[in-house]
Amino acid sequence: MYKIAVVTMGVRLNDEKGYTRFRYICEFLTDAGYKVDLITTTFQHWEKAQRDLEKIRKEQYKFGIKFIYEPGYKKNVDPRRIHSHAVAAKNLTALLEKEGDYDLIYAEIPPNDVALAAAEFAKRKGIPFVADVNDLWPEAMRMVLDIPVVSDILFYPLKRDAEKVYSLVSGVIGTSDEYRDRPFQRQERPIPRETVYVGNELREFDEGAEKNREEIRKPDGEFWVSYAGTIGTSYDIRTMVLAAEELMKRGRTEIRFKILGGGPMKEELEELASSRNISSVEFVGYAPYDKMAAYLKASDVLVNSFVRKAPQSIVTKIGDYLAAGKPMINTCMSPEFRAKVEHDGFGINIEPEDVSVLADAVERLHGDKDGCARMGQKAREIAEEQFDRPKSYRKIEALIRGLIEKNQNEGETWKD
Template identity: 55%
Template sequence: METNPTAKASGGRQRAAKHIAIVTMGVKLGNETRGYTRFRFLAELLVREGFEVDLITSSFQHWEKAQRDCANACYRGLPYRIVFIDEPGYTRNLDLGRIRSHRVAAKNLRAHFERTAGTYDLIYAEIPPNDVARTCAEAAEAQRIPFVADINDLWPEAMRMVVNIPVISDVAFYPFKRDARRVYQLLSGAVGTSDEYAARPAQDRQRPYPCATVYVGNDLAAFDAGAQAHESEVNKPEGVIWTTYAGTLGASYDVETLIAAAALLEQDRREKGNNAYLPAIRVQVLGDGPDRAKLQEQASTLDAPVDFRGYLDYEHMAAYLCASDIVVNSLVRTAVQSIVTKIGDYLASGNPMINTGSSTEFRAKVSADGFGVNVEAGNPQALADEIAKLAGHSSLRKIMGAKGRAVAEREFDQPHSYRKIVDLLRTLL
């Protein structure tokens, strides 16, 4: 289903501008409040750079778990054309329903590319979903045009963190492995949200390929504007140190250890009283997810000083991050995520970061760039010790925070960093 019917049509018509298809099953569009903006921003940037762009996405809104009203005026009159691919949808992030839903979307996407053969000069698609990306790769091969994979997670590697049963997992996850291998073998170029992801296709192919690492990042101007606009709405008590986590409350993200660390700090403060200086510390949890009820129960049981703020729109989240004193990138030990979406926002806040993620690449970056500290995953006492150290040293927080903000401006600001993608596409075209 295509919006904006006045956009330039397909076929053999001569075009001055190269026509690019950007394919993503998860993007925040129009007046939607939830979702990622990476591919929407890329579409806008490519149009400004003189390309004609179709942003191809699902009729199903992943974060709302609901069908979009594809006829809504908010999806029209944009500088790029939106093409909605019918998808039945699902209710959970990891279940058979989602697998079946993506399979239908891949089938419908294949039909779209067959109908519009000759329209596009290049196809740019995210992976995962692996079967959707494979459809894009094979369509590009059939039409003899370049295909670029935007690698922002590794399936089935990430799935094994949740379900890792010998033999059974191998069989269950084989289709994901097969599709990923096919994508990596067919791609003309790769963009990774980390160096690790950008290099991943080399394991399944012998031919070299052009690639670029482009962090998910954010639009710093939008982040700063949101934080400033809502600064007065954030009510932070004087003298309290806020340690903040923002993101999903789910399997990969270790908020449980953060809550346990907060309980240890509060217990220590109460026991020592006036005998030692330790400011009051409260953990702010910004976000929602399947584990929220369990985490709230844990915080209540431990009498931990934790505030669950729920899902916040981007502007309010920015305001809370900037009002905080410490930010925590909290991942479980087995998480395969490398450099996650929220890193750009953490760095933009100008606060020091505590990282519990196990990614060798990101741990090295934290140390080399000096914007935070690495802590062993799943260790509440070690995490509590680092929080206490930063809470008691405002000058150290300022130094690390300033370094983080500089990294955000240099490497995570989308208007600047995404030019690497534009340069890669121009080279392939």
């Protein structure tokens, strides 16, 4: 039985907030016959608090869990986060040196220094290392701080660590084609690579939506335009709020905007809506996954809302948006995702950060029931074909198995 370590600083365990991608990977690999250890941090990223480890240890998981101490931080963009990750990276190295009897290590990047600790250990042990590229640092950091020369100096360690990790990978999983190919931008290497969207489990999404269907009821005549996700610098929620105001001025009071989620800009944008008396916007706040699914299914249009400079590509929420079977308005400027929206036919692309353009797009879809139905049907088809984890994550297992078997065969050949 092959033994694998899955390293991530961001995973939701049972009742916590956050994303489930890495927990699902652990469960999927366990079901495929591997012995799996999830190695994660004592600090819960989404709740910004230390975990209750005693409680977690009493819970049931298919896989093993090992914790490395991380001091934590208060905000996503915070100097203390750099220090926190550095401590986590050092503690990861210590844990692996003591208990790292694995056939392969699978680690997310970012955080770059934590991934580097895993990659360097794998090299010393002579085992394969797979990087799961689900964001780009320091590129994403420039959304918050982009000062010529200063940002280059400040972010150099992140860039250096990323390139080191990319030089050590045995295989790459990217959550988009852009992320999949990033490790080869400056150093082309003949190693396996696959795109596996973050995706979701359609069965879980559908069950959650059905469970909460009666609670999330849309009044007759209302047309819901919804967003679910982080309310932060990369996400253009301000334009959604002001588009709601513009549509009110046009007399379209039946069009209501639902903003699900939390983040550093939530209070500021709530104040904006309140001060301008934009009554057609509701900040729902954080919703558990099953309740969020019900909101998305009840909505008429979903907005993948990003500012122009946002570096994101195909993000976590896309799988849930598509699963809902609703048309999408996309403002993300990723060439890869804009091409996908157009090619697959599940929505429309518009320019970001333009209130009138967004209001016009919403109004146009409001008046095109047949078009919305067609786009919604295409969205659900794409969700089933490309984003349903039980199908799509098979590519991760195949890549892992190929690397382990190749490594072991080469070892046997060397012995001979």
